[in-house]
Amino acid sequence: MLYSWNLSGSGLNSFYSAAVLSGTESWKAWFFGSLDAGNFLTVDKPPLALMVMGLSCRVLGYGTWQMMAPMVVAALATIWILHSCVKRVFGHAAAAVAALVLALTPITVAINRDNNPDTLLVFLMVSGAALALRATRDGRLLPLLGSAACFGLAFNTKMLQGYIALPAVFVVYLYAARPALAKRIVNLLLAGVVLAVSSFWWAAAVSLVPASERPYIGGSTDGSASNLIMGYNGLGRIFGGDGNGGGGGGGGFSGTAGLGRMFNDILGGQISWLIPFAGIALVGGLVLCGRAPRTDLTRAALVLWGGWTALHYLTFALAEGTMHPYYTTALAPGIAALCGGGGVMLLRAFRADRRWVWVLPLGLGVTAVWAAVLLRRASGWNTWLWPAVLVVMALAIAGLFVFRSGASGLRLRLLAVSVAAAIAAAVAGPAAYAWSVPSSGAGGGMGGTNPTAGPSTGGGFGGPGGGSGGGRGFPGGGMPPGGQNGQNGQGAQSGQAPGGAGGMPPNGTGGTASDDASGTRQSGRMGGGMGGGASSELISYLKKHQDGATWLLAVSSSQGAAQLILSSGEPVISMWGWSGSDKAMTLARLKELVKNGELHYVQLGGGMGGGPGGGGSTVSSEVTAWVQKHGTAVKESDYSKSTNSATSSGSSSGSSAQSDQSAIYRLDPSDVS
Incomplete structure (x- = not known):
């Protein structure tokens, strides 16, 4: 219910919505993950998640439910797989x-209510971890190869993020698997081959296609998949740069980098509720394992899920590049497994050994206190909840001590009630945050570009750390086109189309809008969950005068292009990509498109395209100067009945009255010398 209720009224990420739509119109766009069906530029991620959503929409039709159905299924499957994995080691209660x-x-x-790729990423990583643990337990090769394939597919969902947990998997299998050491090493080498194949098949296929016959790979600096892997989606996320910002701010979305980042005002309410308990459960569980045999599965499971949690925590906490709050969903499976498995071990030790009688109550008490701190950060939001959490947890801990010993049926039942009360108090805060999501859309008030849960509790570029306030973030990472640090997510130019909604399906209607200087409209969320879009008058004009061109328009950024693709159903070029640093459009490429009649209209600067500084200042300046010199500025009065014709004038040179660099220009083959 939490993952699917009111999906049709939620706002999705228009960036990915447009790519999914393009994939339903072109198999080439589906394979490459192109933003537009004309295949000029891809999104800045590998395409596996888009492929899954695109296939669903090809079969069921394009729409919110059709797009999100496989993501909801993947989210539920992740819970089932984790439950099954924990149950095999720690039992039903822990699971x-x-x-x-x-x-x-x-x-x-x-994030499970959004079309970002993280839901599929977590599903694949949890599947890989569960298969690796089965291979460790049974000593069989096939589950290990399946684990490697899952992590390889995770790589094709979000590249290097899919590898974060791999060191823990490697260590657990190498140390604890049943076969002899030589056999374990051989098996790991075979798994490495499977991992390489399942990871790099798409990048290899892209590299085999000549650059002139494939779209520019969004997020890269040279149009190659290898550059995207190592740069923007690789080391750039850790150290900043490559379109990811830098300086420890995580792109401004999650607060300053540091070991305490997961507990700050932005991320604390999203992920940190049970991190302290998970840490106590991990350490306690490992101590309780004592000198167990090398192949002890309980210790192996603790090391795997503990390593998963620690590796993700350190990566996200210390990343100086783009760090969106929703990335932290990858922490959740490790925290959950440790709370379940380690928590049950602490309960057993609490009952059986006086030396351990203080550990479980300490963990529960810390959990309740931290929950109260997090809830008090949300001023005026459910103010009754934090006292209730403290009172219920105090009573539960008292019940644990009172009914700790004894084997009578009544005492066992009262002990079970105390345990249930402690669990209820521990998850009450997260549950309240989670419950707020369906009522406010895909990701609270942040929309699909930077989904979060719960109330507003802190600041940050792209809006506060809660769902109810502030601006919107950007899915591609880095700064918005033309933006400066501190400007929130509507973009640096006032005319930029809104980015938080998912974009309207073609021919959709609804919503209200107000014209801006460039003739675009800033629309509110519209019906059907795919809201937002550009002026219907402008789109009608461009379609009427498209004259057989492949692309309806070229704009500066992917945000503007996505909105137009969704509103028009036609391919639209994003010249500089999401972060504004892509060099997809060069002057030579533009002249070629115009000469061949594939493109007639270019929008410069603001409006739907963001600032003019994309693609490297030299390249963008060349394109801008040439378009202004050779193009004919379109009068706003030509397509907008409500506009005074005196506000714009036609000109074939750069002296147009539309000198704000947000004009739309018409270009024809005759304009190319």
Whole structure:
């Protein structure tokens, strides 16, 4: 219910919505992950998640439910797989707790209602971890190869982020698997081959296609998949740069980099509720394992999920590049498994050994206190909840001590009630945050570009750390086109089309709008969950005068292009990509498109395209100067009945009255010398 309720009224990420739509119109766009069906530029991620959503929409038709159905299924399957994995090692009770914690993690609820690729990423990584643990337990090769294939597919969902947990998987299998050491090493080498094939098949296929016959790979600096892997979606995320910003701010979305980032005002309410308990459960569980045999599965599971959690925590906490709050959903499975498995181990030790009688109550007490801190950060929001959490947890801990010993049926039942009350108090805060998501859209008030859960609790570029306030973030990472640090997510130019909604399906209607200087319209969320879009008058004009061109218009950024693609159903060129640093459009390429009659209209500067500084200042300046010199500025009065014709004038040179660099220009083959 949390993952699917009111999906049709939620706002999705227009960037990915447009790419999915393009994939339903062109198999080439589907394979490459192109933003537009004309295949000029791809999104800045590998295409696996888009492929899955695109296939669903090809079969069922394009729309919110059709797009999100496979993501909701993947989210539910992740819970089931984690439950099954934890149950095999720690039992039914531990599995139930782990499933509950994962299902109610606030940021997980928010992202599972969104078309960002993280839901599929987590599903594939959890599948890989579960198969690796099965291979460790059974000593069989096939599950290990399946694990490698899953992590390889995770790479094709979000590239290097899909590898974060791999060191933990490697260590666990190498140390704890049943076969002899030589056999374990051989098996890992074979798994490495599978990992390489499942990871790099798409990048290899892209490299085999001549650059002139494939779209520019968005997010790269040279149009290649290898550059995207190592740069923008690789080391750039850790150290900044390559379109990811830098200086420790995480692109401004998640606060300053540092070990305490997960607990700050932005991320705390999204992911940190049970991190302290998970840490205590991990350490306690490992100590309780003592000198167990090398192949002990309980210790192997603790090391795997503990390593998963630690590796993700350190990566996200210390990343100086783009760091969106929703990335932290990858922490949730590790936290959930440790709370379930380690928590049950602490409960057993609490009952059986006086030396351990203080550990479980300490973990529960810390959890309640931290929950109260997080809830108090949301001023005026459910003010009754934090006292209730403290009172219920205090009573539950008292019940644990009172009914700790004894084997009578009544005492066991009262002990079970105390445990249930402690669990309820521990998840009450996350559940309240999670419950707020369906009522406010895909990701609270942040929309599909930067989904979060719960109330507003802190600042940050792209809006606060909660769902109810502030501007919107950007899915591609880095700064918005033309933006400066500190400007929130509507973009640097006042005319930029809104980015938080998912974009309207072609021929959609609804919503209200007000014209801006460039003739675009800033629309509110519209019906059907795919809202937002550009002026219908402008789109009608461009379609009427398209004259057989492949692309309806070329704009500066992917945000503007996505809105136009969704509103018009036609291919639209994004010249500089999402972060504004792509060098997809060169002057030579533009002249070629115009000469061949494939493109007639270019919008410069603001409006739907963002600022003019994309693609490298030299390249963009050349394009801008040439378009202004050779193009004919379109009068706004030509397509907008409500506009005074005196506000714009036609000209074939750069002296047009539309000197704000947000004009639309008409170009014809005769304009190319």
